[in-house]
Amino acid sequence: MDAFLEWLRDNGWAGWGLLAIALAGAELFTLDLTLLMLASGALAAGVTWFVAPGLVWLQVVVGLVVAVLTLAFLRPTLLDRVRRSPGYRSALDQLVGSGGRATTEITDAGGEVRVAGQLWDARPFDADVRIEAGETVEVLAIEGITLLVHPVSPHQLPRRH
Numbered sequence: 418m419d420a421f422l423e424w425l426r427d428n429g430w431a432g433w434g435l436l437a438i439a440l441a442g443a444e445l446f447t448l449d450l451t452l453l454m455l456a457s458g459a460l461a462a463g464v465t466w467f468v469a470p471g472l473v474w475l476q477v478v479v480g481l482v483v484a485v486l487t488l489a490f491l492r493p494t495l496l497d498r499v500r501r502s503p504g505y506r507s508a509l510d511q512l513v514g515s516g517g518r519a520t521t522e523i524t525d526a527g528g529e530v531r532v533a534g535q536l537w538d539a540r541p542f543d544a545d546v547r548i549e550a551g552e553t554v555e556v557l558a559i560e561g562i563t564l565l566v567h568p569v570s571p572h573q574l575p576r577r578h
Contacts, residue, residue: 431472433463450492467533484504510535512564515556523548530554530566538540539564 425432440456463478469475517532520523524547530539540559541548542565554566 425439429466429476430463431474433459433466433476435465450495451488454487454492455484457487458482512556513559516569517554517556517564517566519548519552519554519568521550521564523554527563530556530564532556532564538562539562539566541565542567 437456437459440452440459444450444452444456458480461483462476465476465479473567475497512532515532517530518539519528519530519539520536521529523530523541525540526543528548530537539554540560540563546567548554548566548568552568555569556564557567559564
């Protein structure tokens, strides 16, 4: 273990590089760009090692500053571009077209529906329609966080893409 720590002290860039690769790899599981910004900080700290190999505190400070700046300025810009890209659908938008089941009676005053295993407030898409508890429904639209649904027979239930 002492030999490894000594090697790491002599090759700190490799430790920073491994941390950057690990964070970038973990980003693939979250896809919210936070870990990627932290990876950029680790990468900057690794580059700083080449300039000041003995100053670990400076490497840490540079890494933190780069990570905070990218989180504050670059991440929001990238997320905005992703959300504006053609074909992007948020998790809420993906509910449109899904099938579910009314858990309570659904009238224009409201009701509840279970879609994709979650309970949602719901209203009928057509205000004159009354949906009984237990009926199969299709989500036609979303208004705020309320699903606008319409009853369907079980053999008409749409498939999710």
